Amino acid sequence: xxRRKIVQTADPYQIQEVIEKDGRIHWEIFxxxxxxxxxxxxxxxxxxxxxxxxxxxx
Numbered sequence: 001x002x003r004r005k006i007v008q009t010a011d012p013y014q015i016q017e018v019i020e021k022d023g024r025i026h027w028e029i030f031x032x033x034x035x036x037x038x039x040x041x042x043x044x045x046x047x048x049x050x051x052x053x054x055x056x057x058x
Contacts, residue, residue: 015045
């Protein structure tokens with residue numbers, strides 16, 4: 001079973017820690033319209049959310 005846990009919320013974005021059934025961990029960002037992007041580290045996800053909340057998109 002894949003487990004998800006919200007680790008950070010920066011309106012309107014949310015970072016969720018995802019633990020796959022095989023033990024792999026990654027971090028997904030969700031926005032107002034659903035899934036946005038997947039990251040291999042929490043730091044990468046946090047950087048992306050900071051850019052998004054500044055109105056910068058990459």
